[in-house]
Amino acid sequence: VNEAKAPGTSREPPVPDPPPPILGRWANLYALVIVVLLAIIALLSWLTRRFS
Amino acid sequence: VSTPDWIVLCGTLAAFVAYGNWRGRGNRDLTGYLLAGRSLRWPMVALSVMATQASAITFLSTPGQGYADGLRFVQFYFGLPLAMVVLCAIAIPAYHRARVFTAYEYLERRFDAKTRTLASALFLLQRGLAAGVTIYAPALVLSVLLGWDVRWTCVLLGALVAIAITSGGSRAVGHAHVLQFAIIMGTMVVAFVMIVRALPPGVGWLDATAIAGRLGRLNAVNTAFDPNDRYNLWSGLIGGFFLQFSYFGTDQSQVGRYLGGQSIAHSRLGLLFNGLFKLPMQFFILFVGVMVFAFYQFAPSPLFFDPVESHRMAAGPQGDRWRDLEQRHARATEVRRGTATAFVEARRSGDAAELAAAERSLAEGQREVEKVRVAALAAIHDTDPAAQTSDTNYVFLAFVLHHLPTGLIGLVLAAMFAASMNSSSAEMHALTSTTVVDVYKRLHGGGTAWHEVVVSRFATVLWCAFAVGFAEFAARLGSLIEAVNILGSLFYGTMLGMFLTAFLLKRVRGTAVFWAAIVAEAAVIACFKLTKISFLWYNVVGCVVVMGVAMVLSAVFERRRIAIAPA
Numbered sequence: 001v002n003e004a005k006a007p008g009t010s011r012e013p014p015v016p017d018p019p020p021p022i023l024g025r026w027a028n029l030y031a032l033v034i035v036v037l038l039a040i041i042a043l044l045s046w047l048t049r050r051f052s
Numbered sequence: 053v054s055t056p057d058w059i060v061l062c063g064t065l066a067a068f069v070a071y072g073n074w075r076g077r078g079n080r081d082l083t084g085y086l087l088a089g090r091s092l093r094w095p096m097v098a099l100s101v102m103a104t105q106a107s108a109i110t111f112l113s114t115p116g117q118g119y120a121d122g123l124r125f126v127q128f129y130f131g132l133p134l135a136m137v138v139l140c141a142i143a144i145p146a147y148h149r150a151r152v153f154t155a156y157e158y159l160e161r162r163f164d165a166k167t168r169t170l171a172s173a174l175f176l177l178q179r180g181l182a183a184g185v186t187i188y189a190p191a192l193v194l195s196v197l198l199g200w201d202v203r204w205t206c207v208l209l210g211a212l213v214a215i216a217i218t219s220g221g222s223r224a225v226g227h228a229h230v231l232q233f234a235i236i237m238g239t240m241v242v243a244f245v246m247i248v249r250a251l252p253p254g255v256g257w258l259d260a261t262a263i264a265g266r267l268g269r270l271n272a273v274n275t276a277f278d279p280n281d282r283y284n285l286w287s288g289l290i291g292g293f294f295l296q297f298s299y300f301g302t303d304q305s306q307v308g309r310y311l312g313g314q315s316i317a318h319s320r321l322g323l324l325f326n327g328l329f330k331l332p333m334q335f336f337i338l339f340v341g342v343m344v345f346a347f348y349q350f351a352p353s354p355l356f357f358d359p360v361e362s363h364r365m366a367a368g369p370q371g372d373r374w375r376d377l378e379q380r381h382a383r384a385t386e387v388r389r390g391t392a393t394a395f396v397e398a399r400r401s402g403d404a405a406e407l408a409a410a411e412r413s414l415a416e417g418q419r420e421v422e423k424v425r426v427a428a429l430a431a432i433h434d435t436d437p438a439a440q441t442s443d444t445n446y447v448f449l450a451f452v453l454h455h456l457p458t459g460l461i462g463l464v465l466a467a468m469f470a471a472s473m474n475s476s477s478a479e480m481h482a483l484t485s486t487t488v489v490d491v492y493k494r495l496h497g498g499g500t501a502w503h504e505v506v507v508s509r510f511a512t513v514l515w516c517a518f519a520v521g522f523a524e525f526a527a528r529l530g531s532l533i534e535a536v537n538i539l540g541s542l543f544y545g546t547m548l549g550m551f552l553t554a555f556l557l558k559r560v561r562g563t564a565v566f567w568a569a570i571v572a573e574a575a576v577i578a579c580f581k582l583t584k585i586s587f588l589w590y591n592v593v594g595c596v597v598v599m600g601v602a603m604v605l606s607a608v609f610e611r612r613r614i615a616i617a618p619a
Contacts, residue, residue, distance in 0.1 A: 033327055041285070
C-alpha cells in the first residue's frame with residue numbers, strides 16, 4: 001500500500017531532467033568522470049613504477 | 053606558539069563563526085534551518101560535501117600516513133568517482149522528487165515506518181558515537197602539541213560548532229564550509245611550498261621525490277588482489293565504492309549537504325565535482341607528508357613525534373634506555389643525512405654505478421633509523437602495554453611547530469580547528485535533522501514553523517553537549533579512529549542495502565527489507581567477529597545480503613499472500 005505513494009517509482013509521472021551545463025547529457029558527464037578516474041589511476045601507476 | 057600566531061588563530065576562528073552567522077541569518081522554518089531553503093548552488097554543494105568529510109584528523113593524520121606509509125592510502129578513494137556517478141543517476145533524483153528532509157524519511161514513503169525507524173536508529177547510534185570521536189581526536193592532538201587541557205579543548209570545539217549552527221542553520225554550515233575549506237587548502241599549499249623551501253640548498257623537490265620513491269614512499273598503486281590487504285587497487289575500487297556509496301547515499305551528514313542544492317542538476321554537479329577533485333586532493337595531502345619524510349632525510353627528526361609520550365618515557369623508569377635510544381637515533385639520522393646528500397650528488401653526476409651505490413647506502417641509512425624506531429616502540433610498549441605506539445597524527449603538526457615561520461603556524465592551527473568544525477558541524481546538523489524529522493515530528497506531530505526551528509536549535513545544543521560528554525569517554529577507548537571506521541562499516545553496508553533495494557527493487561516491500569536488514573546486520577557482525585577480512589568488505593557483504601534476502605523474502609511473502617487470498 002505504501003508503494004502506491006512511493007516517490008520516484010514508475011507510477012509517478014516522469015519529471016523532466018534538466019541537462020548538465022556541458023556535454024549535453026548526464027550520461028556523457030558520467031562517462032567523463034570515469035575517464036578521468038582511469039587517467040588518474042594510470043598516472044599514479046606510472047608514478048609508482050617510475051620512482052620505486 | 054607566539055603572540056602573532058595566537059592573534060591569527062583567534063581572529064580566524066572568530067571570522068568563521070561570524071561569517072557563517074551572517075550568511076545564515078533569517079531562518080524562519082525547518083526548510084531554511086535544515087536544508088538552507090534548498091537554495092545552494094553547485095559550487096557550494098561541492099565544497100560543503102568535501103569539507104564535511106575532511107575532518108581535522110584528516111589533515112593531521114593524512115600527511116603523517118604519507119610520511120610513514122607512503123601514497124598507498126590514496127587507493128582508498130578510487131571507488132569515490134564511481135559512487136558519485138551511481139548516486140547522481142539514482143539517489144539524487146529520488147530524494148529531490150520526494151522533497152524529503154532526511155534520507156530515512158524516503159524509506160518510510162517507499163517502504164514503511166518500521167524500516168525508517170530501523171535506518172534512522174542505526175544512523176543515530178553510529179553517527180552519535182562517531183561525533184564524540186570527531187571532536188575528541190583532533191582535540192587530543194592539538195592539546196598535546198599546544199599544552200592545553202584536552203577537556204577544555206573539546207568544550208571549545210563543541211561550543212564553536214554549537215554557536216555556528218544554532219544561529220545560522222544549514223546555510224551557515226554551507227557558507228562556513230566554503231570559507232574554511234578555502235583556508236585549509238590554501239594553508240596546505242603554503243605548507244607544501246615551505247617544506248620544499250626548507251630543503252637544503254641544491255636539493256629540489258624532484259630530488260626529494262626521487263629519495264622518497266627509492267625509500268618506498270611513492271607506492272601509489274598495488275594491483276595484487278588480497279582481501280586481507282587494506283589498501284590495493286581492488287579493495288579501493290570495489291570496497292571503496294561500496295563504502296563511499298553508503299556514506300554519501302545513506303549518511304544524513306552528507307545527504308543533508310546535497311539536499312540543500314537548489315535543483316537536481318546543482319546537487320549532481322556538486323557530487324560529481326567532489327568525485328573528480330577529492331582524489332587529487334587526497335593525493336596532494338599525502339604527498340605533503342611524503343615531502344616531510346624527504347625533508348627529514350636531511351634534518352634531525354624526533355625519535356617519537358608525540359611529545360607527551362616522549363617526555364613520559366624520558367622521565368619514567370626506562371629513562372636511561374630512552375635516552376640511549378635518542379642518542380642512537382641522532383647518530384643514525386646524521387648518517388642518513390650523509391647518504392641522502394650523496395644520493396642527490398650521484399643523481400647530478402649521471403654515473404649509473406655511482407647512483408646504484410648511493411641508492412644502496414640511502415636504503416641502508418633509512419633501515420638503521422627504522423631499527424632504532426622499532427626499538428623505541430618496543431620500549432614504549434614495555435613501559436605501558438596499553439600506550440599508543442603510533443605517532444602518525446603528530447608528524448605534520450610537529451613539523452609545522454618547529455619549522456614554519458611565525459604567523460603561518462597560527463594559520464595552520466586555525467585551519468585544523470576549521471577542519472574540526474567542518475566535519476563536526478555537518479555531523480551535528482545531520483543528527484539534529486534526523487532527531488527532529490525522524491523522531492520528534494513523528495512522535496509529537498510538529499508545530500508552528502518557529503516552534504520547529506526552536507526545537508531544532510535545542511536538539512543541536514543537546515547533540516553538541518552529548519559529543520563533548522562522549523569525548524570524555526572516548527579517551528578510554530584506545531585506538532579511536534580505527535574504532536570509528538570499523539563501527540561505520542558495521543552499519544553502512546546494511547543501510548546501503550536498504551536504500552538500494554528502495555531504489556532498484558520495485559517489487560520488494562517493507563517487511564521483507566526490514567527482516568533482510570536484520571539478517572544482513574547479523575552477517576556483518578559475524579564477519580567482524582569470525583573472519584579477518586578488511587573492514588572495507590563489510591560494506592559489500594551487508595549490501596549484498598540485504599538485497600539478496602529481501603528478494604527471497606519478498607517472493608516468499610508474495611506466494612503466501614496469494615495462497616491465503618480468497619478465491
